[in-house]
Amino acid sequence: KQEVTQIPAALSVPEGENLVLNCSFTDSAIYNLQWFRQDPGKGLTSLLLIQSSQREQTSGRLNASLDKSSGRSTLYIAASQPGDSATYLCAVRPPREYGNKLVFGAGTILRVKS
Amino acid sequence: EPEVTQTPSHQVTQMGQEVILRCVPISNHLYFYWYRQILGQKVEFLVSFYNNEISEKSEIFDDQFSVERPDGSNFTLKIRSTKLEDSAMYFCASTLRQGADTQYFGPGTRLTVL
Numbered sequence: 001k002q003e004v005t006q007i008p009a010a011l012s013v014p015e016g017e018n019l020v021l022n023c024s025f026t027d028s029a030i031y032n033l034q035w036f037r038q039d040p041g042k043g044l045t046s047l048l049l050i051q052s053s054q055r056e057q058t059s060g061r062l063n064a065s066l067d068k069s070s071g072r073s074t075l076y077i078a079a080s081q082p083g084d085s086a087t088y089l090c091a092v093r094p095p096r097e098y099g100n101k102l103v104f105g106a107g108t109i110l111r112v113k114s
Numbered sequence: 115e116p117e118v119t120q121t122p123s124h125q126v127t128q129m130g131q132e133v134i135l136r137c138v139p140i141s142n143h144l145y146f147y148w149y150r151q152i153l154g155q156k157v158e159f160l161v162s163f164y165n166n167e168i169s170e171k172s173e174i175f176d177d178q179f180s181v182e183r184p185d186g187s188n189f190t191l192k193i194r195s196t197k198l199e200d201s202a203m204y205f206c207a208s209t210l211r212q213g214a215d216t217q218y219f220g221p222g223t224r225l226t227v228l
Contacts, residue, residue, distance in 0.1 A: 034216065043120075043205060043221035044157070089157065099170040100145060100212055101159035 002027045006090055006105035013080055014113050021075040021108045023090030028071045031096055035064050035075050036089040038107065044089065048075070080112045116140045118220035120206050126226045127196055135191045135223045137206030146189045147207040147217065148181065150174070157205065163189065164212070196227045 003026045013019055023033070032051045036044040048057045048064040050073065056065040063076040077084060087109050091102040119138045127133050139146050148160040161171040163181055180192045189208075193200055203222045209215040 044219040046216050046218060049216045091157070096212070100147070100162050100209070101170060101172070102217060103159070104157040106156050
């Protein structure tokens with residue numbers, strides 16, 4: 001059974017700092033991995049999707065990498081801003097023949113102080 | 115930009131009552147999902163739906179739950195006889211195709227069972 005773990009559980013940084021959020025998964029046989037942002041009491045906003053054949057994806061100040069063989073992904077946030085404060089969720093999708101469901105980690109709560 | 119919408123944003127009900135949660139997926143999407151998030155816990159997959167039938171469901175999705183696409187735009191989750199433990203945030207999601215696509219999530223419906 002696929003398990004997704006995110007470290008750290010919470011992170012507080014001063015504005016402007018570069019930071020890395022970590023995601024690990026127990027079964028390396030994944031189809032893709034998606035990073036989401038969740039604001040308190042709100043829905044999930046998709047940030048980046050990495051296919052299993054890719055090593056990284058970039059969007060603005062965000063860069064996500066994937067090392068499938070070791071079961072790890074990182075989300076790098078450059079020049080953090082107070083508006084980046086949110087919970088960041090990592091989710092993996094199993095191989096195609098096992099359906100479309102996403103398996104989520106518990107998230108990293110990020111606070112960027114001004 | 116197209117988005118998934120959900121109504122109501124908050125539903126309060128008495129234990130044993132039936133509730134229907136509504137979702138309008140992105141208009142040209144073909145695959146639909148329900149997830150839930152109990153307060154303080156991970157987002158969990160409930161069910162996926164394609165071509166007017168359930169394609170996959172989790173062990174949480176028992177006989178108390180059902181899904182329906184009653185017309186060309188709505189996608190509903192019905193809980194027949196709510197329990198206290200059904201209190202959670204329920205998210206609807208959709209994708210255009212199977213597999214490789216980003217899953218787009220709605221803002222959620224917070225269900226409170228008293």
